Amino acid sequence: MYLNLFTSFMKVGLFGFGGGLAIVRLIYDSIQDFASITPQEFTNFVAISQITPGPLAINVATFIGNEAAGILGAAVATIGVALPAFIIVSIVSRMLDKFQNNKIVQGMLSGIKPATIGLIGAAAVTLTIPAIAGEGRIGMGIIDKIGVDTAAGIGGFIQNSPVDIVSILILIATIVLIQKFNKRPIAVLIVMGCIGALLGV
């Protein structure tokens, strides 16, 4: 297990181009063979990693390592993701100018750049079902308590819908608040978490 964790996360460190969110799907693919982490758990890890300080990929690596094999697993996964950086950076830092001016290196980088959008899109697909149709829907307990007739009316509509309508509203609100009103992402995420907590499941 430790070896699996180490090699998978080293792969992530070696091929993870394009920063945090582009790496998410790479991590998800790499751990499928050996770790029994459900999409819902994985999405929880990514979500928490976005509101905690520190690099996203490191946070997710620590989470998954810990879930799969305890504290030592967390250490192995985290070191695995950071290790390739030593090798790559120690080579590149000796020839910074050559690296920046090399046509082939620049070609590689410009080749991967648009593909990064596809990588993040694939990450979005991985997160979608747990995010808007996951187990434990927001507000169900409250609807039950208020005693709305579940066969009819808004309460029934929300309870019987195939996707979690409250979650979709939160998703839309998040996008609008950050994209249109330039609110700080972390603040928006914390507010959305609080709304979820107030409503319960």
Added chain:
Amino acid sequence: MLPLLRQTIVEDKGWFDNDEFIDIVSVCQGLPGVVAVNLATFIGFRKRGLLGSVVATFGVILPSFIIILLIARGFASIDDNSYLGGAMAGLRAAALGLVVIAIIQLASKVFDGPWSVLAAITSFALIALFKVNTVYVIIIFIVIGATNAVISGRRIKKADIKKADIKEKDSEPSVEREVK
């Protein structure tokens, strides 16, 4: 994160000037892996060699590592709580929102013609629809980018040679022949 780093490295410590810092950041963003780890390794390496890069990298990893372990422990101790479940459901939805925003913002920066759009759609389709391993998809696009650079580089060289030929014929044809 970058403003904080710039403040520490350029202004407080004076390790690099602003231009050097921008250079280092742009290189580290191009390298694979976690950008913050790349930066720490790079700066540590430049200042104090291999040991410096190990120390700097541990410095940037350790706080996240401890925080996440604490949160994971906390989670294990609270099972099936309605409020926690609600908070997580809210966070999951909002986290997906962040991913969507990242796509929108990156697309508006990177898309500069039909090829970049096609590349993004292809990489998405390969991974999400055809379940191709992400590593292979990344390698494919690196190879395409490198090949493209080599081909266009050759074209430029050929064009240069042709120009040189013309110049040669125009100005001093005898010199080259004498050398030969």
